Amino acid sequence: MWVVMDRVSGKVAFISGGARGMGAAHAHWLLAEGASVVVGDVLDVEGRALAAKLGERVLFTHLDVTSPADWAAAVDQTIERFGRIDILVNNAGIANGAPISEFSVDVWQRTLDINLTGAFLGIRTVVPHLIAQRSGSIINVSSVEGLRGSPNLHAYVATKFGLRGLTKSVAVEVAAAGVRVNSIHPGFITTPMTSGISAERLQIPMGRAAEPDEVSQLVLFLASDESSYSTGAEFVIDGGLTAGIPHA
């Protein structure tokens, strides 16, 4: 379906939460298009199996995105192994649902810690390297739930809106240093996170869920120099989900 064209040849990419789901697809595609890839995740078994499958230009490292020490060690390892870092995909995330009056403070806080603070810590750790080399691309994985409200998904929605703001504040700060920061807003993608949810519930104009590989094509665009003039921007990939008003 897609032609491989060395779109990120020679670059080094770091993907948080890349052991499975969309992150694993991004690892596959960034590698296929010429990058070396480091995958960080709490899922050690899945992460190591993925790296073993993809080969020598893929490294797995244990990373809990809520830990500043884990981030520091993961980025040190990346530089040690591949000599540089060019691309950060802040992809790790969790989703939990409950009516607002029953939403637990623990779940709220855990979701903020992983989805939003995790991305902040990743950016804070990686950005000095990108500024020093005067190039780099950061891709923050928000969601269509960062563009609109969604019943029960209160913490998730708050973090995905938060990622939009963080994207823009960092983007304007580092633009002059040649570093780009953008957010992506996937709709309904077939991954472990959405298993058990039927695409039919969502009234997607295109009438189907997307495969993770389809989102990887957007990540490749933003990771590569093809997107050289895009920063602080929001890239929606949702089969038309947020384009119209749903009618029952």
Ligand code: NAD
């Ligand atoms: P997934 O559950 O398959 O992947 C999420 C990954 O994040 C897992 O590998 C998980 O282990 C990892 N993770 C969770 N907590 C972590 C932590 N503390 N430290 C490091 N890694 C951690 O789900 P996915 O659908 O592939 O989700 C990837 C991203 O895409 C998430 O940010 C999600 O919110 C976002 N997203 C998903 C959809 C969808 O429809 N699937 C739509 C829009 C946005």
